[in-house]
Amino acid sequence: MMLICPPGLHITLGIFYRLFQLLEDECHVLDVAVRDEEDSCDKGGPSYSNYVGDVTRARILKDEIDRANEQIDQLNDLIAIFVLFGEDEELQALRSELEEIATKVNKLDTEWTKANALTTKLFKREDGPFVKALDIALDGFNVRRQAYYGGTFVGNHVHLKPENTVTLCNAVFTAGHYRPAIMQRAERIHRKYSVVFALFHNCDELYNKPYSITDKEIALLGTHISTFMSFYREQFPDASVIPKVHMLETHVVDWLNEWRVGLGLMGEQGAESIHAYFNNIKASSRMV
Template sequence: MRPGLTPCLWCHITQEEIRDKDNCRLRIPPRTLNSLAEDHLKIVRDGKGAHKLAKLYHNAIAPVMFDVPIDQVVIPGLHISLGIYLKLFKLMEDELHDIDLKLQTYLTAVLEEGEVTKEELLADEHLGRFKAYVSAIDEARALDDKADALEEELEEEESQLAWLAYSSGAGDEMAEAVFQEACSTVQDLYEEKEKLREKAAEVRKKASVKVGQGPLTSQLDPVLQKFRVQRQAYHSQSFIGNHVNTMLQDKAIDELTSVTSSVVSSLMDNNRSKVQVAF
């Protein structure tokens, strides 16, 4: 058996029901040794053993290895701890990334005020990680300036359009033609302005700091490496059992959870004379 449409060893619950518990069946058929044997027989006999058809036979792609009643099989504690720790680690990483993004947004406001130069901010070991984003700010700002200019022009054209609508006489073909042309101009200006806004947003998004690259999230891997722990590159960046045991020790927990305070303290100390970082 392998994960698939019905990934549970103990019952025939589907992946969709696991994701959407509100629409889950009230009674879900349990698995038994007999049902596993029957499903495996069917996939061999009817499905020719094709794994791509496994979902049609409750994923019973192999015979039962041990003749142990299913209700006596328990999930290994190590397997549970691996999943829980990975979940908690990713939650922490996501929260730190949110702070990185907030700091990135604040950085934009600081630069717009003009009291601090890009060079001064990027000289900081932590803020320097926003180099790509800071470089994109000027490009995005130029696009926004063009959009602002178009918006002013658009307001003028809309005012003219309102006046034409008010002053045009009924049945005046010339006035109608002028009015339609004005409508077309307003529409073109609006579309051009929106394209510039979208392009500016795209420039910012493309250059935005990614998970693991910001001042905070970038400090997680060094902590792991300090304890000779690394995430598995080809398994959703999960951890192995010994590494989880290592990271569940008090010292490792303290190191990980102090990332935020240590980075923020460093930022405050290094930039106190330049900018008051808001947290």
């Protein structure tokens, strides 16, 4: 593992998107509460409680699917290696494991489709005032998720600047002030995500440096990661530790201690920037 640089850009992308998904889920639950208020329903009644449970179940199932797909990718890589070196016995075992996980993913996909359908039964997620507020905030720093499959982000969209994540969290706070009945809940979400994004930013700005890193900085990073993970587990007890979070918690500091340079120097950012450079050349050549 020490010979392979952890993918800093993808760790940042994966964790940012993970936190955003959790924030969007909580905003969607607030949107349902707003709808219940407007319809003069008791938001503590069975329909609302069941809905919150459906949202949680859909998120847990999606996490399981994501983890299983990561395993499939890893197994496919190993199978390619064993095919190259002719390890027939190990190859058969890997193929059997791959088939087992693929069957599991198909079953989980079916369950997730049903659970997710329940979460959109009242109204579309993007139509709620709190989720809309998030999209408006994203648009303010030139991020448009709807252009990409599944509403995800790409590397160029992870603008993990403190001012941008503050804008994102403030959008929830502002939307809440127009709805007094759930203002306190909106304020709690605002505070929680303001802290978690700030804690993650402390980690990201250290491990993604594009030059050498000192013992003091590595020790500081270790402290920042521990603080971030403690807060994550405390405030998001139902959220799983996705592979990118695991990489951050388990492998990044060990790799930095071994090689003494930031992931921005040895990771994939350089290749990504060259790729962008070639895309610009390709775009300009179309005019010729």
